[in-house]
Amino acid sequence: MLIDGKAVASEKKEKLIRDIASLRSETGIVPSMRLISVGGDDSSASYIRSKMRYGKKLGVNVELTELGEKTTEEELGKVISGFSADSSTNGIVIEAPLPPHLDHTGIAQRIDPQKDIDCITEINQGKIALNREYMLPATAQAIRTLIELQEPERGSTVTIINRSPVIGRPLALMLLNRDFTVSVCHSRTHDIPKITRESDFIVVGVGKAGFLTPDHVTGNSIVIDAGINYANGKLTGDADFESIKDKVKAITPVPGGVGPVTTACMFENLLKAARAQMKNFVD
Numbered sequence: 001m002l003i004d005g006k007a008v009a010s011e012k013k014e015k016l017i018r019d020i021a022s023l024r025s026e027t028g029i030v031p032s033m034r035l036i037s038v039g040g041d042d043s044s045a046s047y048i049r050s051k052m053r054y055g056k057k058l059g060v061n062v063e064l065t066e067l068g069e070k071t072t073e074e075e076l077g078k079v080i081s082g083f084s085a086d087s088s089t090n091g092i093v094i095e096a097p098l099p100p101h102l103d104h105t106g107i108a109q110r111i112d113p114q115k116d117i118d119c120i121t122e123i124n125q126g127k128i129a130l131n132r133e134y135m136l137p138a139t140a141q142a143i144r145t146l147i148e149l150q151e152p153e154r155g156s157t158v159t160i161i162n163r164s165p166v167i168g169r170p171l172a173l174m175l176l177n178r179d180f181t182v183s184v185c186h187s188r189t190h191d192i193p194k195i196t197r198e199s200d201f202i203v204v205g206v207g208k209a210g211f212l213t214p215d216h217v218t219g220n221s222i223v224i225d226a227g228i229n230y231a232n233g234k235l236t237g238d239a240d241f242e243s244i245k246d247k248v249k250a251i252t253p254v255p256g257g258v259g260p261v262t263t264a265c266m267f268e269n270l271l272k273a274a275r276a277q278m279k280n281f282v283d
Helices: 005-027 042-058 073-085 104-108 122-129 138-148 168-176 192-197 258-282
Strands: 032-038 061-067 091-094 157-161 181-185 201-204 222-225 229-231 234-236
Touching (some): 005 042, 005 138, 032 042, 032 073, 032 258, 061 073, 091 104, 091 258, 138 258, 157 168, 168 181, 181 192
Parallel strands (some): 032 061, 157 201, 201 222
Antiparallel strands (some): 229 234
16 A cells, blocks of 8 residues: 555645635734755755745745855854844754755754754754654654554554654654654664564665665555655655565655655644744734
């Protein structure tokens, strides 16, 4: 069975359109997202354009600030602090990757946590660990949404093959917060196929096309593929899709799985941020 991320994202989009229109009619507020790109990396350009198109369809403002490759941490920090202090900006996203001389983790702390719609500040990451979730990383949020839509039993097992601060680490905590039993695998983990075969859900996001093979799965496996790879000009995930799609219980395709839901989740975060900032202003 295919897990249709496009259908899930479409439902989220329709709700977002209604909720944003309601916010605008009741308060006059139009949520505003600020994207910050440093160095103009080609790999992120398509995602930036996608977010800007999506925002236009929702009726929100999405603006891009482009900075040169030689921008210093101090200069970037001043830009971020300026948008954090700007009441007309509700959400801030630092587009990855940054040039190697910039410390992404350090720079992220300049974002007002209420405007951290990509959940990269230590405050928002820490709230996940304490089960006091506020903002959630959009990709991890999308994955948890897709898992929970399968209506799993409480305590179901999930193996995550990724330990990044964007996906694997926060997702593990987010799933623990919902009573899943979680294993995290990485490049030093021994016998990953043995671990995944014993799991109800397999989340993979290692950036290697064809990484997940029939040896990793059983007929009861549900695969959530968060990989992004380009092979022969075609977008693919990390699963060897053709060889396992008929063997597993369910799988997300790439494209059309995690990606569309991730975009919707980021704009849900923007709406949440706008509402929270409005409440603080009124209070």
